[in-house]
Amino acid sequence: MAPCTHVQWLTVRQDETNFELQYGNRLHNITKCLPQPFTQYPSVVLFIGNSMKSKALRALYPQSAISTCRKFGIANICIDSTTENEEHPVLLAESVSDYAQAKARGKQTCHETSNHPVPWPGLEIPKRQKFIDHVQARLLSLFTDVMCLFAQDYGGLDAVADTLMTWATIGTASSLPRAVRPRLLIVANISGNNFVSEALRFRLKVLSHSGFSESFSSINVVNVLGASGHTSRGHFSALGQVLKEEILLQRVERVNAHTLFSMVHIAAFFDLALQNFATSPLSAFSYIRASREYFKVSPNFAHHLSSFMSVFADNKLPDHIAWEFIASVIILDAFPPDMHS
Template sequence: MQRIDDIGWLGLGLSESKKFTLLDYGRLDRVITEMGDPANQYPTLCVYMGGRSKDACLRRLYPNNNIKRHASTAEIKLRYDIDSLNTTRPVLFTDGDLKCMPSAYPSTNGRPKLERSISWDASSAEKALYIIWARLVFLFADVICVFANDFGDLLDVAGFLLECLSLQAPSSLPSAVRPRVIIVLEAGLDGEQEDIQNVEHFYCKLHKDGPNLREYFSAVHLIRLESSHLSENARYERLRALIMGQLDDMCTVREDHRALFSATHLGALFRLAFQHTAEGICRPFDFVKATRAQDEVPSTLSRSLAHYIEIGAKAGLRYEELATSISSALLMDHYIPGMLALEPRSIFQTLYRPAVRDALHILGWYQPGKTIEELVDVIECRLVDQFELLDRTGQSSLEFRREQLRASSGRICQIRSNKICLVCLFRVAQHRLDCGHTLCDLCAQLFGTPAPDIEYNFTIDACLCCLYQRPLVIDVLPPTMNPTVLAIDGGGVRGVIPLEFLILVQESLGCCPLQDLIDLAVGTSSGMCRSKLEYALFVSVFPVRFLASQHFV
């Protein structure tokens, strides 16, 4: 018996309070897991909207999919073209109509993988479904095929497109990568006066009531199916060629605008867009911010950059030199391995421009002949140039930052700070090399050499800022561990008691030095005596028994 796939993708439900809910049955995630290499496959998405005419078309366009065998009561279904699944550009296609009967417990789809209450007002289930198509599905679509015969007539199709326009563009991506619409008409007599008038009325309605059509759809095409006296496959051949040509064009456009998503990225972005759509429909989905949903730019960045520019200027560096260093740090922060490589100018303007502008305002920075915005533009241009260099060479942003620091070490070596990491410029200083330059835990892990036999132990062989050749061994607190704090108290004749306790602890540890387990040591009430003990234990690293034998207290 053949396996029957559940193709239900999205639906509309009812909560116990009779409010509409947005349902995700997890179909996209299941499709992605069936791909051979989702991180290096770049799917296209084609949307088919209609009823019987749409179903007949799908059977001819995808003959190997056995369309009739798949059924679902979900309002929106998702399938993939079997012939392209394991290629670099698999074709996904979703279909449905605008009819909706929301249910608290859909009968054939089982319980949804995700269910989110809709926070916006919807006068009816059909209106809510309109919005789901327009604000969520079309957000990732490349081509939208609308079957006019299933809608009623061309004016009804125009009404649907104008309804989408009234919701405003759902995406922050360039208008060039918005989906292309193909309106499919049934076969008729070429040149028939009534058909010509219908098409004219259609375009008049679109251009009269929807002057900003290209903000939502990058193109609108009309195509008429071939005459019914031809074979079924022949009737749909022109439509098939048009769809595939549009998908190819959209792939090229997405590459040109750096908006081509791998299957892995598509799945992650869709989950965020699903939540975004449920929460509100007034703001477009920001793809740039979505890439940093789990790792937002720290709110302290503006103060860190202000401090770096200030100490750099005091060290005699020109603003242009500091701008080059800052831009490579921003590049390293965002373009980490596996990151979606969106266009760098939009990355800077969305994530970093406000922080850079605020940093210059904090300093009250002034440069003759240039405004604050022009000074910010200098860093933006540097970042764009550096990204293009990365794109040409295939170099990682981490290695680029390392090389940039080395190349400018003759100048930036004069910069010193005990407040910020001089490698990433984002985080606080946590470790100081003998040369006086500082770095954070994360940079120690990124640029250090891990010890072969000790976890979270890294060696910095040379300073990245001045190339000083004296290794520093850094123990980084594991992410699953809380800091271990040793507080030594008790003075006078009682001062020996803490040391005896430490001897007992050391005996239970065996050959593992006590100092290796302590992240922070503090002393109270005994003044200099306790300070000397802590210095001997954690700076001079004397064994506990040795200190006791020397009557250290």
């Protein structure tokens, strides 16, 4: 069988009663393509836009087909092939500002797909746009390091601000520290001397939202002029450099927060986050609880701990030995099987 070349990450379907998310098993397929997925720690960059986004992707990643696949899903993802052998590969994800989606032609049998009905809380089913906003804010953002939005494709900075404030109002589902929430990179196209004032006005508008800092860790606005018509590959070189800096800054934050996950962990956590969203789209996602989903803490844990402490007390052993031993056991037990061999 020929290798699968599809890049669909998520597709949304809708009937009279609810929405359904279809997952194309993309992250597991990417995991299989990496030489050392247990010790490779990717960064995920999500590009959102239309024509300007596609031009930037073609210029920055000419070897990738990610810029031509938007119509077959609300989100698509693939690896930047130039980084697949590195310790920190880059995963390129893309979506569109209007979330237009066409049905894929034919029956796709080259990769596994799973369907996840999403029963919406309450009596009224939300409009499609509202549902996808929840997918962006409460599912995809959990796995995004840098989110790059193209203002021209949205209709200007004000439209981007409205979108970001919508997501901030919905709120994040993440249980991780604020420092590792997605970093925002907004690509503007403002001629003349108005960029500085417009960028400042935009920043003040979004930062004034009370929920912004809960959903995003930083915001940066860059200006790319003269991108109409045919553009050379070097036209977006400055944007590419800023992207690399944003990726590096986010990686540092993840290292400091002990949340730099391997590709294997990312794929597994996404499966669990998708299940969590499908079960209850407004619920938070706990990485700790999710990591124990298939090897839960014994219900007798408290009793065993009490018995252990009683033995220490009866033998009048130093307290610090008990604390160190208990801490070590809890930490090692928190790892999945075979992770600490």
